[in-house]
Amino acid sequence: SPSDPDLVERARAAKEKLGDKVFVLGHHYQRDEVIQFADVTGDSFKLARDAAARPEAEYIVFCGVHFMAESADILTSDDQKVVLPDLAAGCSMADMATAEQVAECWDVLTEAGIAEQVVPVSYMNSSADIKAFTGKHGGTICTSSNAEKALQWAFEQGEKVLFLPDQHLGRNTAVRDMGLSLEDCVLYNPHKPNGGLTAEQLRDAKMILWRGHCSVHGRFSLESVEDVRARIPGVNVLVHPECRHEVVAAADYVGSTEYIIKALEAAPAGSKWAIGTELNLVRRLANRFAPEGKEIVFLDKTVCFCSTMNRIDLPHLVWTLESLAEGKLVNRIEVDKETEAFAKLALERMLALP
Ligand code: 13P
Ligand code: SF4
16 A cells, blocks of 8 residues: 655655664565665675674664564664564464473473473563573574574484574474484474473473464465465465465475565566565565566465564554654664573574574
């Protein structure tokens, strides 16, 4: 939908007044009305790196969700302020693993006698507390663009991996990229005593998957893939690795948001694509590549935005930029020092992956 011209002008003016003091990051799932003001756009990995590479910016305005802003705060210096235009922009997947639940899980692994062999690998989509747990126990963070490298690294450090909180990214990477079998993976349910697993199951497993998922990507099904193949002969199915295993197994290509964009940039004219990821991005790509004769459709029949990503809209961005331009710091995301130290260790292990 076209942006309100008055708000566009206000955002532009406030951003101009702030000049180099502000740096605006935009995740690919953000609305067009917000993306137009991003100094850089990217997937979670690229944005984490770009945030860390802007030491001159006093304010980092993160147009994305809470865990991304926390990660940016961890990776930037103490006098840089990270701002999230709407504090209610969380991530339901990240909320599926709390610090208490993960500490309890570690006790279960300890009682089963395997904690020493386990290396935690946590998806970027997790709270700073979970990242700190990961750093403390010798593990690393990963994103959807480096999950394979992170697992390779982890299996060099220990015999087993505890992957949290996205069971799908964990399972898909283990089976597709690491050559593990589905039987090597067990599902730890934080709502059941002992995760719903016996000590023997834990001892036999190579991958212990946390029972979390993304509700947006969870909506794509094998049926969506079969339908689109029947409807559009010759279509290439390209999905995000947060999709369920059977969807990923039936797809032609799998990758992060940045990978999806690169794949479509490289696609020949006349090719047809069905994309299984968030709708703001798919629509933007469909519009961008239509003039080049690339047909891009959404993998599912129902509309599927990430509702928390969508909370960041132009009115919130205008309010944020105008407040900062008036010298009023709003919606700062600040991770406490102790959490930050351990979380940073885990994030730096990720940034050092080959
Ligand atoms: P990317 O790292 O692919 O941008 O994914 C982030 C995310 O939240 C996907 O749901
Ligand atoms: Fe979280 Fe899913 Fe939204 Fe990504 S798309 S921010 S994983 S709820």
